[in-house]
Amino acid sequence: MPESHYPEIRALNLFEGMDETHFQSLMRGAYVQNFPPQIELIGEGEPSDFLHVVLSGSVDLFSSWNGRETSLATVRPISTFILAATIRNAPYLMSARTLEKSRIVLIPSQDVRAIFDVDSNFARAIVAELAQCYRAVIKSQKDLKLRTSLERLANYLLRQQKRAGGGAAFELDFEKRRLASVLGMTPENLSRAFKGLQPYGLIVDGIRVSIGNQAELEKFAKPNPLIDDFTL
Amino acid sequence: MPESHYPEIRALNLFEGMDETHFQSLMRGAYVQNFPPQIELIGEGEPSDFLHVVLSGSVDLFSSWNGRETSLATVRPISTFILAATIRNAPYLMSARTLEKSRIVLIPSQDVRAIFDVDSNFARAIVAELAQCYRAVIKSQKDLKLRTSLERLANYLLRQQKRAGGGAAFELDFEKRRLASVLGMTPENLSRAFKGLQPYGLIVDGIRVSIGNQAELEKFAKPNPLIDDFTL
């Protein structure tokens, strides 16, 4: 792998505290690859041969069963995915595909496990990362089980608004069909859900969204840090 | 804490590889308490002061929002809960209540974090545990998003049957109302779902269940190890 990528990878929480020798050793076995959009990187059920790091572009994690499919998460630069499978040396639970042209680092799982065994700073960083991921999924579970689709959309919009800087107008960072899947509904229903939020001053034009009545929307959405605050 | 409990706690995956001195030090700060049924042990949002270990009885992990409530998991002996919150020193995301008379060990979170920093075997065990928990929630997420309530019930029954030994007849280990909540439906709907499985030879009498036509039920449920195998 070209050394030019080292600093950005090294800067990740996961790698920043580890021994330099160990980091070099991990990087020696790793390689970077460029993928076009819509390429399936891994399939659920396959053995976890590589820990992946997204350097640029974005990756969709999804799963299928009985002819149905659902998006579980989107990975954006710079972060890793399928850490848990790598650590447990267990099959992937999700498939992954590129959403756009993406540059991805592949680090052999056995190297990760080997370094994990000898570098306790790395092990600790992995703990922090896994605990974070675990809590994120729990929040998502609560979102799904406690809220209707309209409420999920409203809260998603409020979160996205905050991420985009907090202004009344902002842009969706998903294709709508995939947003629907992430939120656990059909595209048709998402369309109707957007209309259902019009009474709260919501205006949607393609990818652009604007919240006309912030107070009313929040009153309806009832955002809760224990579900919606992803830093917690 | 009475030393008589040490061996059973020590035997947990989480603690078995750690240094004896560190284990003793953890146990010194810990204490055991007996709780009656239906006692709320922790509330979501509270700071994570203790790592909990269930020695006997059982504990329901649940969450509320906007007047609704849902069960997210049940903890049975002998295992720990709210490890992730303890590690991240973050507020609990779920509340916990005893389902029956339960004996529970409370280990101060700061002790856990301190030992975690100095005992790398302990840190590694925590990684394994967290990765396992993470994967369990992902499976549950897939179950919720990809299956109808009837399918979820059918697969739950098949899992439970396997846990109970694999015979055609077995018992539910949940109160039905809580099973409904775990499966993400109302008690009324669970009742109807049981009836909906009659064509597959299902007979339910109170807590006792018997599967008349195993092959047909499996054909309907389409169990998948990447969702239903909790050892994976």
Place this chain on the structure above:
DNA sequence: CAAGCCGCTTGATTTTTGTCAAGCCAGCAA
């Protein structure tokens, strides 16, 4: 024993969500 409670079930109804079919429209290529 009777009364009352609680969990479970059932039926009727409403709400929510998904499905199917059709049409719209921006973007793109010939």
Place this chain on the structure above:
DNA sequence: TTGCTGGCTTGACAAAAATCAAGCGGCTTG
């Protein structure tokens, strides 16, 4: 330009699930 394509929207309908109300039956308690 024309004619695609694919994502999005819309309407009509069907299915799934929640809600409301009532009743059943086992259990405890006075």
